[in-house]
Amino acid sequence: MLKAMKPRGNEGWLIVGDFNEILTNDEKWGGKARPESQMELFREVLREGNLNDLGWRGDKYTWSNSHTDDTFTKERLDRAIANPQWRDLFSEVWVEIMVARTSDHKPILVHLNTQIYGNEPLKRMGFKYEASWALDEDCGGFLSEIWRGKEGEPKSIINLLNQSRRVLQSWSKHMRQRERKEMEEKTKQLKALQAEECSSNVEELRKVTWECPAANDIWGQDESGVKKWDRSENDFLSMWGKLMNRVPKNLLEEVAVLFRKVWLRRNDWLFEGRKACPRKEIISTRAALQEFKDLQGNNSKQVAVQSGLTGSLQWEKPAPDYVKVNWDASTEIKQNRMGIGIMIRDEHGEALVAVCDRRENVMDAAVAECVALRKAVELCIALNIRKAIFEGDAKVVVKAVQEAEEDLPLFGPIVEDIRVYFRNNPEWSIQFVSRKKNTVAHTLAKKALTIEEETVWIEDVPVCIEGCLKNDKVVRREDE
Secondary structure: OHHHHOOOOOOOOEEEEEOOOOOOHHHEEOOOOOOHHHHHHHHHHHHHOOOEEOOOEOOOOOEEOOOOOOOOOEEOOEEEEEOHHHHHHOOOOEEEEOOOOOOOEOOEEEEOOOOOOOOOOOOOOOOOOOHHHHHOHHHHHHHHHHHHOOOOOOOOHHHHHHHHHHHHHHHHHHHHHHHHHHHHHHHHHHHHHHHOOOOOOOOOHHHHHHHOHHHHHHHOOOOOOOOOOOOOOOOHHHHHHHHHHHOOHHHHHHHHHHHHHHHHHHHHHHHHOOOOOHHHHHHHHHHHHHHHHHHHOOOHHHHHHHHHHHHOOOOOOOOOOOEEEEEEEEEEOOOOEEEEEEEEEOOOOOEEEEEEEEEEOOOOHHHHHHHHHHHHHHHHHHOOOOOEEEEEOOHHHHHHHHOOOOOOOOOHHHHHHHHHHHHOOOOEEEEEOOHHHHHHHHHHHHHHOOOOOOEEEEOOOOHHHHHHHHHHHHHHHHHO
């Protein structure tokens, strides 16, 4: 059906709903694994339609069979997909997984970029009487009192209707506020239950760390040594005894550390709405165990080398009282323009300022990087930032700023301007980093190509970099 519906022209295309299929088996919890050939058919249809999944916020799984035994299953069957033409129109789109109230499917809501259509206030609707109000005793009492009126007072139908309207408007407003508050409380309770939906929501250690979905996406990873283990044990001690008897010592140590990580990960999800990547939890567990063993063997040199190799691939926080300024540039040669992306974070990795800007008539990549760096430097001057570490993935530009070479290439005049700023700010420094460490700024630079004017976010960030920022903070926390 999707093949037949594909637009023939260069039109935007968004499809939202229940596709009754998953893309990969990590979108399924419980039950038998979905055959790869079956999922490949779905993936092939999306590729042919040039359709991309728009992701989600909230609970990953949108459907469950609601079973209370070991046949409990839930899957991500509902999603929003769109082609690039549609994404060009709505660059800030995001998908919210809402709370299921009556269906076994969770509703999904697609949030669009309101700037496209403006933020015009809603038109005030005229008064309308709701037939359901007649079922409320308070409503009947108000109306009876009005229509009885006071003795000796003239009764005009028009006046009585106007009085009734005013009283009903005031009463219905308070009633809606009360109902909205009750609905929000019920929704919050439902959300908490559905976020940790298992065959039962009883808070037991065994279920939290072994059976529930928050744990299963860790134990079910390909890297997990107990992926095929039955997770329907009735007693934790019995389960642990079987593990001790059947798995080797190194795997038992890994499982023990993962139990603690599962519990901490669950708490992060419940209290902070943050859930770490399950694969990274396993990888970090093995790295921590290896580091512990190396330290036990007094092999500190090997630990230092290993830490250097793993740490060099991720964004690192600055020293106390310093901020880190990542910048990048992106070019579109055919359109003869460039995009600038700047991200300023504090010593805790929290976003302070994000900037997207576009410039015309810049074709050379190195010149574009210099322009982006100068923009970042000028931004820090405007914000009166005295202690800063600038990071970029353009080695030739970083080297030109660091060295006192006189014979500079095409971008020489821009570099000279930047050097003056650095000389006047002795607590500034600049360093080259890999693209992996500069992902956030790179994403902002790409986004800048799609905007018409400079956009600045202060203590806030655009949706397109939220995932990158969270990933940087998660990895850095593990390193610490």
